[in-house]
Structures are given as structure tokens and as C-alpha cells.
Amino acid sequence: MRKILVLLILNCGVYFAHAQPKTPAQLYGELFNAVQMQKIYPDGKTFPDASPRRAPEKIMKDYMAQKDKPDFNLDAFVKQNFNAPATNSTPFKSDVNAGIRKHIDTLWTVLQRVADTVKGTSLIPLPHSYVVPGGRFREVYYWDSYFTMLGLAQSHRYKVVEDEVKNFAYLIDTYGHIPNGNRTYYLSRSQPPFFALMVELLAKIKDQKALVTYQPELLKEYQYFMHGGDALKPGNATEHIVRLDDGSLLNRYYDASDQPREESYREDVLESKKSEQKPADLYRNMRAAAESGWDFSSRWLADGKNLYTIQTTNLVPVDLNCLMYHLETVIAKSYQLKGNKKSAALYMAKAYKRKAALNKYCWDNTTNCYVDYNWKRKAQSPLINISTTFPLYFAMADMDQALKVTALVNNKFLQAGGVSTTLLKTGQQWDRPNGWAPLQYITIMGLKNYHQDSLANVIALRWIKVNTTGFKQTGKLLEKYDLESHGAIAGGGEYPLQDGFGWTNGVLLKLMNDYGVEGEKR
Incomplete structure (x- = not known):
């Protein structure tokens, strides 16, 4: 598929990124909806990860010609035209007697991938090797990878750690951010921004020059999460940014799409039927919770129990803003290493302002802990x-x-x-x-x-x-x-x-x- 080079002009700088490739829902439209809503596969992630046996355009042409015929069988049609992914991508049996350390060391190899893709699949190829979580998670995941990398470093698999950092830098340079995972249907959102911690981990393994080497990508990730903030008026939000009443800028989780998650399409559609929210609002809140990594939790629910009351985009989350504070300090350090004291001071000032705002809005003297802040209600989450x-x-x-x-x-x-x-x-x-x-x-x-x-x-x-x-x-x-x-x-x-x-x-x-x-x- 041809990708168009797009110039993106952001509030904090300018960089290039490719237009997003089509997702399975965009490729297969009515067929995708039918497969997911009729639950052809028990797991909603199976069809988005499937490989087409021929060109998607030809599949869709045949589907549109056949779908209304009395003898049409959707299940048979799908199985004739798609190869489902393996039900277990890590067919590995452990030798318990060898011990848990041997198990982990062997699994690093079992879970390692070199990205490849069949034309028309949702997998985004990556230039270097990476480690997948396992099971149904057959692709790299953003925030998962930092904690995986901690273990890889302990196992002295330093090249894999560096490959992971290079892959995430590639994704930032190509798409403007690190997506939830390397699938086309994940490109509309990111995950908790741990890239700066990954770069710091690599710097400890190699040397501090890594902070300078990856400064461009650190800045681009910062721009992605801060986009639109400069023009925002107090009491308003746009994308990942909220400007609070005192002018402070803090972040929230957000997804650029307001459609059902492709990997949980049926679940989202059914949930929307229970909700008082507009479907588009519920879908975006579900997706924003997926960006948080906490999908799902009472944390995001207005009533604390029912998923259809989800309100993720109304909340200024503690964890995200701590990660953004850390990103600001790492960018400052990267400028210090380059001898640019002015820019270093600028980003440290941003970090200090964020820290003050977090303590003002998210520290709760009643419960003696940090809590998320509901910027729409102008109240702390209970x-x-x-x-x-x-x-x-x-x-x-x-x-x-x-x-x-x-x-x-x-x-x-x-x-x-x-x-x-x-x-x-x-x-x-x-x-x-x-x-x-x-x-x-x-x-x-x-x-x-x-x-x-x-x-x-x-x-x-x-x-x-x-x-x-x-x-x-x-x-x-x-x-x-x-x-x-x-x-x-x-x-x-x-x-x-x-x-x-x-x-x-x-x-x-x-x-x-x-x-x-x-x-x-x-």
C-alpha cells in the first residue's frame, strides 16, 4: 500500500511522518462488521490479525456479490479467504525441573520476533528484532516492552534491548508516535510513554550519548502528547492536553478514533447500547483506557462498577503526568549533554511546573494519596x-x-x-x-x-x-x-x-x- 509523506506542523516543532495505512475495518468494511458482530471467532482480536489469502479488493468484491444470496455462509467464506493466526504463538513446553531462570532465559528466544508481514495484514513491519508478550499478543506492545527490557538487560541480551529502542525510534519517526502495538489498528493511540526510560536503560548499558542520539525522538514523542496545548484556553481539552483553570497544562489519555476498537469490536458495540453516552464518546473513552494500559478498571468508571459509564478522557491521570514529567527531565538532560543550557533550563522549568500542578490537582489530603483529577467536574476522583x-x-x-x-x-x-x-x-x-x-x-x-x-x-x-x-x-x-x-x-x-x-x-x-x-x- 502506498503511503503518502505528510508534513506535520506541531506547536513545539516540525517533523515528518507517514500517513497511516488502512486498518482491517477500513479494508473490509461491511465484511469486518459482520465477522465481528456474528462472532465468527471467539476472540475479537483473531480476525484483525488474520492474513488474507488474496488481495483484499478481490475478497470484498466477491463478498458484496455473494452476501445476500440465500445459501451464503459467512463462516465458510471467511475461512476460504483468510488464514487465522496460530491460537498460541509460543508453542513452548517448559521444563519445570530446570528451574525458573532457565525458563525465562529460554523464553526470550521463544518470544523474539523479526517483523515480517503478508501484504494486506495488520502487522506493521519493524526493522529490528523485538520481544512479544506471548499468547494472543503476537506483536510488540509499547509499555510492556520497558518491563520486558529490564529482564533482557539482566540476561545480558543487550542487543535486543538496543533493537527495541531502535524500533520505537523508527515508529516515532515514521508515524509521529509509538503506537499501542505494531498493528495498523493500534496507530490511532499510544500507550504510557516509557520511551525515555528505555533510552535511559540503554544509556546505562552503553553510555550517556544514547540520550543525545535519541533526543529527536524524545522531542517528537513530547510533541505528540503536548500537541494543541499552546492554543488551549483554561478549562478546555484537546487530544492529550488539558489546560486547567489556573493555566496549568496536564495530560490525559486519548485516542484519535471514535470508532469501536477493532480488536474488541463486538464488545464495544454492545457496551454502547447500555450507555447514556453517544456511541462515539463511549468508543473514544474505551480506546483512551486502552491507551492507559489499564483496560479496564474501576478507575475509569463514573460509577466505579459499570463499563458503560467509562469517562477516561475526563480524567487527568497521575501515572501519565509522572511519565511526562520524567520525559521533560530526560529531554533537559539530553540538552545538558549537548551543552545547550538554555533549552535544558526550558524543559526543567516545564517539569517543575508539571510537578507543582500535579501536587495541586492530584494530591488528596483526605485520603493521603495521589488521585486522578476530573477536569470536567473540577473535582478529584474518589x-x-x-x-x-x-x-x-x-x-x-x-x-x-x-x-x-x-x-x-x-x-x-x-x-x-x-x-x-x-x-x-x-x-x-x-x-x-x-x-x-x-x-x-x-x-x-x-x-x-x-x-x-x-x-x-x-x-x-x-x-x-x-x-x-x-x-x-x-x-x-x-x-x-x-x-x-x-x-x-x-x-x-x-x-x-x-x-x-x-x-x-x-x-x-x-x-x-x-x-x-x-x-x-x-
Whole structure:
């Protein structure tokens, strides 16, 4: 497919990016809708990932000619014209007796990919190798990759770490941002901006020049998330930017599309029928939650329980703004390394302003934690969640705040297997009783930044135990874990529990090394 070079002029600079290639819904239109709504495949992600057996135009011509005939069979038509992806992209059986470290080391190779694509598929080719999460997740994912890279670095697979950074830089240069994943249907959104942390990790492996080498891409990612901010009036939002009443600029999660997610098309359409929101508003809120990585959680729900009340774009999230603060400081450091003191000071000033705004709008003196801010209601969210530890991870809290967050984590979030994501049980996968590797890591390291080592150690060792116990029982490392019921399998969400699993492997290996846990053989 021909891609047109487009000049994008942003508020913070100018750069080039390719126009977005067509997604499966755009290629197959009415056929795509029929396949997804009639649930030809149990998993809504299967058809968007399928490979056409011939040119999409020819498939559509035949479909339009046949679809209204009395004997037309949609299931048969789809299977004649498409190859579904393998149900398990990591057909790997672990040798539990060899131990968990051997399992992780072997999985790095099993999960590694060199991007290739059949014409007409949704996969976006990448120039370098990358590691996929596993299971139904057959492509690279943005924020997953940072936590995977922590483990790759521990395994001394430094070339793969650098390849991942190069791939993400390529995506920024090509599309103006890092998409949720390297699929065409993910191009309308990004994910939590961890690219600056990836570059810092590479700088530690190689040298600080990496911060200078990737400065252009760091700036472009910043421009993507800040686009439209300069012209924005107080009390308004556009794309990823909210200007609050005092003139402060903070970020929100956002997706450029207001259509159903292609990978969860039927689920979104059915949810829209329950909602008082306009379908386009609900779809954008669902997509914005997908950009957050927390898809889905009571955190985003107006009533705290029903998905059709989702209001992601109304919220200024703690985690996103901490990541943007960090991005600003890394850009400042990259300018310092180049000897450009003026630009370094400019970005540090932006970071200081963001830190002040975050503390003003998101610190809650009643609950003694950081909470998301509802910019439309001009009120803090009543729903607390573990993102309250992100300001500790990025050293944005003062000592008094850190001690209060520590007490809250210990009293409210600490469970038998680690820290829970929220305090509510809704059936959504980013709520209790589930625990997730990236949030364990952020919490542990955030606590250690403020010398709260005792609680950090408890969380780390409990998480390691949940992982290692599960491995001994199943021979697998999983996407998420039930932290509250011994031996229970995590659930919730739109798809079955997945194994592999990139970020679980990475965080576990890093913590085992940090805490001197061997992960003994059986």
C-alpha cells in the first residue's frame, strides 16, 4: 500500500511522518462488521490479525456479490479467504525441573520476533528484532516492552534491548508516535510513554550519548502528547492536553478514533447500547483506557462498577503526568549533554511546573494519596488506585507525602501476593484481586526511593513467591496473578488469561537478582 509523506506542523516543532495505512475495518468494511458482530471467532482480536489469502479488493468484491444470496455462509467464506493466526504463538513446553531462570532465559528466544508481514495484514513491519508478550499478543506492545527490557538487560541480551529502542525510534519517526502495538489498528493511540526510560536503560548499558542520539525522538514523542496545548484556553481539552483553570497544562489519555476498537469490536458495540453516552464518546473513552494500559478498571468508571459509564478522557491521570514529567527531565538532560543550557533550563522549568500542578490537582489530603483529577467536574476522583506510587517512583513527592502513601499502600493495597491495583472488585482485570508486574515494580522502586525498604521488601518477596509458586504448579509465567486467594487463577477482562509473559518475566528476573533469590530448581 502506498503511503503518502505528510508534513506535520506541531506547536513545539516540525517533523515528518507517514500517513497511516488502512486498518482491517477500513479494508473490509461491511465484511469486518459482520465477522465481528456474528462472532465468527471467539476472540475479537483473531480476525484483525488474520492474513488474507488474496488481495483484499478481490475478497470484498466477491463478498458484496455473494452476501445476500440465500445459501451464503459467512463462516465458510471467511475461512476460504483468510488464514487465522496460530491460537498460541509460543508453542513452548517448559521444563519445570530446570528451574525458573532457565525458563525465562529460554523464553526470550521463544518470544523474539523479526517483523515480517503478508501484504494486506495488520502487522506493521519493524526493522529490528523485538520481544512479544506471548499468547494472543503476537506483536510488540509499547509499555510492556520497558518491563520486558529490564529482564533482557539482566540476561545480558543487550542487543535486543538496543533493537527495541531502535524500533520505537523508527515508529516515532515514521508515524509521529509509538503506537499501542505494531498493528495498523493500534496507530490511532499510544500507550504510557516509557520511551525515555528505555533510552535511559540503554544509556546505562552503553553510555550517556544514547540520550543525545535519541533526543529527536524524545522531542517528537513530547510533541505528540503536548500537541494543541499552546492554543488551549483554561478549562478546555484537546487530544492529550488539558489546560486547567489556573493555566496549568496536564495530560490525559486519548485516542484519535471514535470508532469501536477493532480488536474488541463486538464488545464495544454492545457496551454502547447500555450507555447514556453517544456511541462515539463511549468508543473514544474505551480506546483512551486502552491507551492507559489499564483496560479496564474501576478507575475509569463514573460509577466505579459499570463499563458503560467509562469517562477516561475526563480524567487527568497521575501515572501519565509522572511519565511526562520524567520525559521533560530526560529531554533537559539530553540538552545538558549537548551543552545547550538554555533549552535544558526550558524543559526543567516545564517539569517543575508539571510537578507543582500535579501536587495541586492530584494530591488528596483526605485520603493521603495521589488521585486522578476530573477536569470536567473540577473535582478529584474518589477512587484511589496504586498509581499513587508513580510520584514516588519519579521522586516527585516530598517526604511527608511519601510516608503517607507508604502507610496507605501498607494498610489498603498490600495483599498476600503483592499490591492490588485498586480497592474494588468489579470483574474488570485491572481491579482486585489481580496484581500486575509493572505496578509491583513501580511501587517497590518508588518506596525504595524514599527509604521505605521494609514495605518494598515485603511486596517484592510476596510477588516473587506468587510467580515462582505458580511456575512450579503450571510451568508457566502468567500475564497477571490473583493476589488474594492461594492457588486461584486470575481472571476478568475480555479474554482468557495469557501466558508467556514478557513483562512478568522481566520484572521477576530483575527482582530475583535485586533480592538474591535463586528461583531454585524443583
